Amino acid sequence: MTPTPVAPADQLSRGPADARVVWLLLPAYNEAENLPPLLKRVGAAWQGLFPFHVVVVDDGSADDTASVALAAGRDGPVEVVRHPRNLGLPAAMRTGVQEVCRRASDEDVIVTMDADNSHPPELVPSMVARLQAGSDIVIASRFVQGGREEGVAWTRRLWSRGARIVFSVLFPIPGVRDYTTGFRAYRAAVLKALCAEYGERVIEAGAFSVMTELLLKARAHTSQVSEVPLVLRYDLKQGPSKMKLGKTLRDYGRLILRERRPRKGKTFPC
Secondary structure (H helix, E strand, O other): OOOEEEOOHHHHOOOOOOOOOEEEEEEEOOOOOOHHHHHHHHHHHHOOOOOEEEEEEEEOOOOOHHHHHHHHHOOOOEEEEEEOOOOOHHHHHHHHHHHHHHHOOOOOEEEEOOOOOOOOHHHHHHHHHHHHOOOOEEEEEOOOOOOEEEOOOHHHHHHHHHHHHHHHHHOOOOOOOOOOOOOEEEEHHHHHHHHHHHHHHHOOOOOOOHHHHHHHHHHHHOOOEEEEEOEEEHHHOOOOOOOOHHHHHHHHHHHHHHHHOOOOOOOOOO
């Protein structure tokens, strides 16, 4: 199913002329309540620091997600790409990654973040500084000194800590403690290399393992990954969580099986 751009065609066909643009990718489903405060925070925190561009992928929302994002775009560099119906987080991420990689230069930065206002955009300038200092990926981590979670259910806390242990043992990446967070900053060249290598299979996940999948696939294209402390604020999020634990566990199991299977002609250094 072809996603529908909701923005002037010339705006969608080219990227900003500035070097090192920060592209913010926000997959969104029924986030009409959360997007306005998040986009307001983005503008307040980033304006004047670096050129940036926000791409909201509206995954067939039943609420006013697209219209509130476009309304925010009247005051800043925000555009919307829409799925005609809800296809799930992996499809939204695939659409967003492919769209941004098509337009970004290798020197640009691509930031992925949840659209529910639980991730602090004020952290991004320090993440960009880490990339400028030599990192290829910077992860906003709950598991480094200064990181914590507020308003997160104990089941989610237990899951994220269990996943950290499993992936650290099976797929150790120097400098990485938080494998499942969706809040990251990438050198655009890294994600562009993944799109060139995998094409439509750049994301094969069926549910919320998509962010872990991207990190594991990116190992072959990175030399340094670093983390900054994240204070995850689920108490700021409006609406229920969209993650179903049983489906998520099955999806992560399939990811582990895929990544443990040797890939012909490819090596993945740890």
